[in-house]
Amino acid sequence: MATLTKITPCLWFDTDGEAAATLYTSIFENSRILHVTHYGSAGPRPEGMAMTVTFELDGQEFLALNGGPQFTFDEAISFQVNCESQDEVDRFWERFSDGGQEGPCGWVKDKFGVSWQIVPVLLDELVRDPDVEKAQRVMKAMLSMGKIDCAALQRAADQA
Numbered sequence: 001m002a003t004l005t006k007i008t009p010c011l012w013f014d015t016d017g018e019a020a021a022t023l024y025t026s027i028f029e030n031s032r033i034l035h036v037t038h039y040g041s042a043g044p045r046p047e048g049m050a051m052t053v054t055f056e057l058d059g060q061e062f063l064a065l066n067g068g069p070q071f072t073f074d075e076a077i078s079f080q081v082n083c084e085s086q087d088e089v090d091r092f093w094e095r096f097s098d099g100g101q102e103g104p105c106g107w108v109k110d111k112f113g114v115s116w117q118i119v120p121v122l123l124d125e126l127v128r129d130p131d132v133e134k135a136q137r138v139m140k141a142m143l144s145m146g147k148i149d150c151a152a153l154q155r156a157a158d159q160a
Helices: 017-027 086-097 121-127 132-143 150-158
Strands: 010-013 032-038 050-057 060-066 078-083 107-109 115-120
Touching: 010 017, 017 032, 017 050, 017 060, 017 086, 078 086, 086 107, 086 115, 086 150, 115 121, 121 132, 121 150, 132 150
Parallel strands: 010 060, 078 115
Antiparallel strands: 032 050, 050 060, 107 115
């Protein structure tokens, strides 16, 4: 028997829900499309168009809804991707920025307008350092970046 996820983020697209789910599941390991439903003759969208796409990204379930053009994404909601290495930061940044828009401080919008924060775990470790001056140097360095650069963060932390 399948377990019910208590909270499932629902992403409202105009018509690109299936394409977005396909892209996202290609980016994250251990990810897959679980189910696609289609609009029928009752509408309100064209019959046969994907209505919902249930997909899983590394164990987290999502739902994409092709609901129409009434709503669009903005930065008020984003998904944080915690990265173990610079290689991982680079890989996620490259995939999400392809056709999208690079932003400041590790934020990037994908080509569908969904915001992602590509964050190395090193950043959190360094800004939580008990040495307040060190943490502030790291924060200042991060605020000047687009894609987060782990080596630059470490250099800022190591400055005397």
